[in-house]
Amino acid sequence: MAAKREKRGLGRGLSALMADIEPSAEPAGETAPVSRRADLQIPVEKIHPNPDQPRRSFTEGALAELAASIREKGVIQPLILRPDPEKAEMYQIVAGERRWRAAQLAQLHEVPAIVRDFDDTEVLEVAIIENIQRADLNPIEEAAGYRQLMDRFGHTQEKLAEAMGKSRSHVANLLRLLNLPEEIQGFVRDGQLSAGHARALVTADDPLALARKVIAKALSVRDVEKLAKAPVSQGSSRVHAAPAKDADTRALEGDLSAAVGMKVSIEHDEADGSGKISIKYKDLSQLDDIVRMLNRG
Template identity: 40%
Template structure:
């Protein structure tokens, strides 16, 4: 996998991306055919309010599009533009059967296009919890970044990014509950502490049915895991060297890493590297130069 030198989002991003709060009147706005615009392949947002789109379509039909969309230079192979920002306006224009739409054309590379797609939605808080987690995972896997690098480029803390990435390890049924806003981020994180998948799903259903709080979920999860206070698992104390080594490995692989010393034989142990999805596993294997093809 080719390494890409990180380029902080804060450096020059204003010249590449401007949202509705920024004046674009000084830029050249052109009318381009709606049929010539391809969707942004890195758009992290999957769900759009159909009623809101129809309302916007009616407004566009009556008054036009006031804020131009932003597109990437045409693809030379298909002579089509790629959308950078303005997904809702483009979708609504299609519903309104508009043939033309005002646009600003910018020259950006693939990496910048991906970052802009994620940043725009994060700034407007348009993403669901799961979409946000998938967006961070996409940046890590496509741009070969660590959690720390993603956090730095998006102005987040590394634990914040790590907590969202862990959500991707939930079973599909539980992810759907999260996507439908039946579970909160706090509840989802608590459910991840349940060791067995069938028990996790069962507890998630119960949490939704009984409107359990995070505290109630924590107690239920501890009981399921046999950690109800009557028996506590002995915690292995780690030396400063081991903790420092874990930190360096976590930075390298961009995921939680644990070094566990053997309790039976001195000098032996194991290194556990956590992965959150098949794509994340492939990313880690690539860092280890493991080729399964």
């Protein structure tokens, strides 16, 4: 019987995982030299993207620029691949999907590649780290990658922050963005809103309306922070508006929302110190997640 593969915790052996990934100083043009040699030349039709790749958007202009460089100089930095776990003689991209797409635009039939036997956790980890190193992920994509590592593999914010060389607050702040409506997340992906704008919108009563106002009037992050904290106007339909929550309560709501991946609301009575915590779930699957978290606790 084959020996069971030892489970590798996040952050252990990162240097070994990343030894094959040398970020180019000029990724758009692929002009920087690399220290690694390709193991193989792999036909492009035998390669397909990793479905869990955190990066989802590839701009046509950047791909065309890279394809022009590849036509002239070839693919300088090899792709990192693994044997496809489900299809024989096929390969899955661990790192380098942009190069693979650009190589096809340049009409290359083969690309240089390093093939490694990564498991699912390592594939996702390397894909996230490589993109973060290259500053290729927008804030929503980066947050989604962190969320994948937490939901699928049980890693904590602390472990993620340590392994990625980020602060815990950086990870927590990004995860909060995933609590925003999908339309606002789209604004961030498209570059219409910055991560700072989006963080300020998390605590707003009507984040989508405020997001549209920010874009229309080109408001600053400080402007958004002030508007998000502003009390409801007198013309509002609310007859008995709840008192505004203090900054600490809002920050705690954000931390808890990021930790559980759902909207958390805290109602605290200053008079006697009592209160309640509400968790809003969108389907039965999320309710099951809450039950599992409480049972695990």
